[in-house]
Amino acid sequence: MxxxxxxxxxxxxxxxxxxxxxxxxxxxxxxxxxxxxxxxxxxxxxxxxxxxxxxxxxxxxxxxxxxxxxxxxxxxxxxxxxxxxxxxxxxxxxxxxxxxxxxxxxxxxxxxxxxxxxxxxxxxxxxLPDAEVVGRSPQGIVGSHIQGSSAYLKIADGCRRPCAFCAIPMIKGTAVSRPIEKILQDAHYLQSQGIREINLIAQDTTDYGHDLGLNDGLASLLTELTKAVPDVDWIRILYAYPGYITDQLIEVMATHDQILPYIDIPLQHAAPEILRKMRRPANMDWVYQTVEKLRRAMPELALRTTFIVGYPGESEKAFATLLDFIKGVRFDRVGVFEFSFEPGTTSEALGDPIPAAVKSERKEHLMLAQQGISLEINQVLVGQRMDVLIEGQGTVAGSTEVISLGRTYRDAPEIDGMVIVEGELPEGELSQVRITGAMTYDLIGVPVTSPES
Ligand code: SF4
Missing domain, CATH: 3.40.50.12160 (Methylthiotransferase, N-terminal domain)
Known part of the structure; x- marks a missing residue:
């Protein structure tokens, strides 16, 4: 061949x-x-x-x-x-x-x-050359992946954080940012392809530009992006490291309509003693203050986070702290992972002492608590009109009735919920939808056909 x-x-x-x-x-x-x-x-x-x-x-x-x-x-x-x-x-x-x-x-x-x-x-x-870090993308390559009218745009690779459970720095090396001009050029290309949503990705987006000598690099990049691609409706930030969400970043997010009031901050835990063992920022006051600042600046903010349960040393008390924390903060979206033992990471010495059954029980417990919160948050949206990015069509099981499937600004691709809308709406476009029903993760709606509907 x-x-x-x-x-x-x-x-x-x-x-x-x-x-x-x-x-x-x-x-x-x-x-x-x-x-x-x-x-x-x-x-x-x-x-x-x-x-x-x-x-x-x-x-x-x-x-x-x-x-x-x-x-x-x-x-x-x-x-x-x-x-x-x-x-x-x-x-x-x-x-x-x-x-x-x-x-x-x-x-x-x-x-x-x-x-x-x-x-x-x-x-x-x-x-497998002895390269210490991920090489930069060569010219002529668009560092993105397009799915329908949404795209992921990579702004950096590698990571310089010391999280004890994570193998990424070992695999990819320290953080390497893509030059701002290259990112803008790629964003331009995406705009020319009719892309409606750009999702910025990196191991840690808030670290963008540190290696390039930029101060508050993500805020500067976002400002430049809004000028460079005015026709892209949604710009979304994923993977923001706690401790590095600056006042300037919050201000840029709050003052540019294109930048979605959505942020994903993987907190991993809420008990300071576990966060210290994880070698993650353990200042919970910062977390509370930052969530408050974000919500004050963007009252419609959708806040996503992820947690690890069953980390070595996670006592019943530490788990209870985590449970109380999610009930108190009321995140819009929560992902939960069971600790996975990784040879070669700093946490290797701690072993994997928590039994698998306890890990999965804790995960279940956390998810159940969050399901109630998610449903309540979704129910508040009933009656509101929201822009929905339509991603496809289908039929209702057992009937020929056509429905459209899409996402609001509150839903990042692949990880969050969907909106199920009556009828066939144009794929790849934003449509106004009135929310008529709420489920734990998803919403139901009807197209807005007139200003009164
Ligand atoms: S968990 Fe995330 S921030 Fe921490 S080292 Fe791994 S990639 Fe970096």
Whole structure:
């Protein structure tokens, strides 16, 4: 097989999806085209995830399936975080891999493919140079991933925070920001493609520009973005690290209509002793004050966070503190993860003493408490008119009645809720909807057809 086609499987987070898209752009520039059917592609690439155990297992499973099905003239390349971290072990576990490229050097994909095509050897080719950090995106590549009329735009990669449970700094190295001009150029491209929503992503968006010598870099970037892409309706900030949400950032968010009153601050816990063990900011006064400032500046703010339960040393008392905290703050959205033991991280020495059953019970408990809060918050929205970004259509089960599915500003793609709207509304556009019903995570609405409706 020598048909210059590739089949790429992207696993893991939105940042990985952006890298996969960037690799695809590089290959296309090099004359390759995508092939949906893995059996027909010359090059098979899996952009793996190595963050926590279930994600690693999924990556191994996808690689294994492709390796088993692979024809003798096909090439299988393992890319991404798993290979950056475990290189030769991945090859040992999955015989049949021809090439290995780490996440720090995804931009070298064409060199790896071309070398493999030239000289296929029984030994896999390793492309894991001693780069300390993720390389910058090459020119000509748009660092984004488009889904309908929404896009993720990567502003930085890597992380310089010391969180004890996290393997990301080990995998990706310290934070590397993309130059502001490059981000604006990509945003321009997205605007020219009719994109309605840009979601800014990085491991830690609030750290944007630190390595470029910028002070309050995210606030400056947002200000520039609003000027550069006035036709993009929604700009959303994801992954803001606690402690770094400045007054200037809040002011920029509150004074620009394009920037959504939505923020995702992964707090991970609320008991200071656990936060200290996690090596995370443990000043809960800052959290309360910042939430208050954000809500004062943007009364319609949608606040999202995530927590880890079952971290080593999390006593019943510490868990109760967390439960009281979520009941007190009343977040709009909460994600809960069970602690996953990661060899090689700073928390390794603490082991994994909390039994799995206790972790899942705590997760359940937290989610149940949050479900009540989410429902109450959603019920307040009934009767309001909201802009909904329509993402698709469907039919009601058991009938031919058409419905549209979309999101309000309160819903980030893939992680938050949906709005189910009666009738067929234009896909990829913002439509005004009157909310008529509320569920725990989702809303129900009808299109606004006249100013009185
Ligand atoms: S902020 Fe902490 S949890 Fe997030 S990527 Fe960085 S080290 Fe990991």
């Amino acid at each position: 020598n048909n210059k086609t590739f089949h790429l499987v992207s696993l893991g987070c939105a940042k990985n999806t952006v890298d996969s898209n960037s690799m695809a752009q590089l290959l296309q520039q090099d004359g390759y085209s995508t092939e949906e059917d893995p059996a027909k592609a010359e090059v098979l690439i899996v952009n793996t995830c190595g963050f926590i155990d279930p994600a690693r297992e999924e990556s191994y499973a996808v690689l294994r399936d492709l390796a088993l099905e692979k024809g003798k003239n096909q090439l299988l390349i393992a890319a991404g975080c798993l290979t950056q971290r475990y290189g030769a072990d991945v090859v040992k576990r999955i015989p049949g891999i021809d090439g290995v490229i780490g996440t720090r050097r995804w931009m070298d994909i064409c060199q790896v493919v071309s070398q493999l095509r030239k000289e296929k050897s029984p030994q896999p080719l390793y492309h």
